[in-house]
Amino acid sequence: MHVQVVLLDGFDPLDVIAPYEVLYAGGVASAGAVSVALVSAEGPREVPSGAGSLTLRATGALDPERAPVATVCGGSVILAMAGQLAGRQATTHHQGLDALDASGAHAVRARVVDDGDLVTGAGVTSGLDLGLYLLERARGPRIAHAVEELFAHERTGVVWRAQGLAPVGF
Secondary structure, eight states: OEEEEEOOTTBOHHHHHHHHHHHHHHHHHTTTSOEEEEEETTOSEEEEBSSTTOEEEEOEEOOTTSSOEEEETTHHHHHHHTTSOTTOEEOOOGGGHHHHHHTTSEEOOSSEEEOSSEEEEOSTTHHHHHHHHHHHHHHOHHHHHHHHHHTTOOOOSOEEOSOSOOOSOO
C-alpha cells in the first residue's frame, strides 16, 4: 500500500504528522509493505503550515491514480466542495459538518468513517486512528496493533460503516 499525504498551504501540522508517522511505522513493521510520501498538487516544494514557521517539503506530485482516498479534518470538506463526495458518507472536524453536508456528502458524527474506497477522519487527533485503521484494513490487525503499542495510543470509538441495523429512537 502506498499512501500520499497531501500538503496544502496552511495545513494543520497534526493533520499531516499523525497519519504520516503511523503509516511510516506501519511500513517498518510490515517490512516495507506500506510506504508513505508527502506530496502536493504542484509537485516537489516547500509547503508552509498554518502554525507559524513550520514548513514541510513535498517530495513529489499528487497522483490520484496511485492510492485510495482518505482525508483528515477539513480534507473531506475540500473534496466535497470539489464535487468528489456527492452522496458519500464522510466525516470532518465537528465545526465543518454542516459545510460537509451542504456540499452534497452525508455528514456522519464519528471519529472515522469507512465508505468503501473513501475513509475519512474527524478532528485533527483522529489522524492517528485513521492511520491505524488504514493499516489494519490493508495489512491486518497485528501490524496495526504493533504500531498502536509503539505510539502508546489506544484508538477511540468505532469505525462507522453503513452496515448492520440502523438504531431507532436515538
